[in-house]
Amino acid sequence: MKLGDGVEQAVHSVTMLAVLPEGGLLSAAALAEFHGVSPSYLLKHLQALSAANLLATVPGPKGGYRLARPAEDITLLDIVLAVEGPEPAFRCKEIRQKGPNPLPKSAFQRPCQINAAMLRAERAYRAELRAVTVAQLVREVEEADHDGAIARRGCAFLDANIRHTPTSR
Amino acid sequence: MKLGDGVEQAVHSVTMLAVLPEGGLLSAAALAEFHGVSPSYLLKHLQALSAANLLATVPGPKGGYRLARPAEDITLLDIVLAVEGPEPAFRCKEIRQKGPNPLPKSAFQRPCQINAAMLRAERAYRAELRAVTVAQLVREVEEADHDGAIARRGCAFLDANIRHTPTSR
Ligand code: FES
C-alpha cells in the first residue's frame, strides 16, 4: 500500500495557501519551487484539488491558486481523496465467486466478511484524516517552529511571489 | 491509495488453510484454482506469507502449504504487511527541507506535523486490522453461510485436493 508523492506535495501546498492574506494567490510554479518539486507534476495535483473545490483558480499569466473555502473547512481527508481518488484501498474482486463449481449469486447476498473487515479499517483511517483540518496543521507547524526560522523563510518567499486576485485590489 | 490484488488472494488463501484438518496441506495450484486466480501470481504471495512465518511449506511435488501457527495468532495486519511490505502508505520525502534558501537541518528536529498526522491515521488503520484474527474471519464466514452451501463447496474441493504432511501419516 502506497500513497503517491502527490499527497505530501498537495498537503504542503494547501497549508502554504492557507497562510496567504485575503485575496493573495500563488502560482503553481511558485508552489513547486518552494517545495523543490516538479512543476508539471504538482500542477496535476493542484488541478485535482481545484476539481474537488478545495482550491480556487484565477486563470491567466498573473493568476494562481488560493483556498476555495476557509482552512477550518478543509480536512486532510479532503486532500487525500482529491489527489488519490475516492476508492477504498482494498478493492474486492469477489474471488469467493470464482473457481470451480461456482455457487449461484444468491449465496453471496452479504458482502464478504474479509472485504467488510478491510473496509472497517479504511473507515478508521478516514475518520482519523477527517479529524484533522488544514487550520489545525497550520497551527501545529507554527507551534513547532520555536525560533520562527520556518515562518521567516516562508514569509520571505511569499513576499517575493505573492499575486493578488484582480477583484481584491 | 491502492492495495494490490494479492491481499484479497492471500487472506482468502490463509482462511482456507485455516480450516484444514491437522497435518493437511494444499498446493499453490489448488489454492489458485479454488480462487480462480493466476497460479504464478498467487505463488509469489504464498512465498511472502511463508517468509513472514505465517505459512509453513512442505517442499516437493507432493508438498504444499499450511498455517505456521494457530489461526487465532494470525491477524489481518500480519497478512497485509507480509504481502504489501512493512512501510507506511504515506512516505514523507521531507519536502519542507527542499526549495530555495533551505534552513539548517537543526530547524527540523521534530517530524513534520503533516507526516505525523498521516502516520496517526496509519496507526488507526493498522490497529483495526490487528484486531481481526484469521480464526475470527473463519467464524464470520461460517456464520454468514446460512444454508451451508459455501461450506459444502469448500469441503468438496478440499476432499479432492488435500495433501498430508509426511510426518503426520
Ligand atoms: S471475495 Fe473479495 S474479499 Fe472476499
Ligand code: FES
Ligand atoms: S515534509 Fe514530508 S510531510 Fe511535511
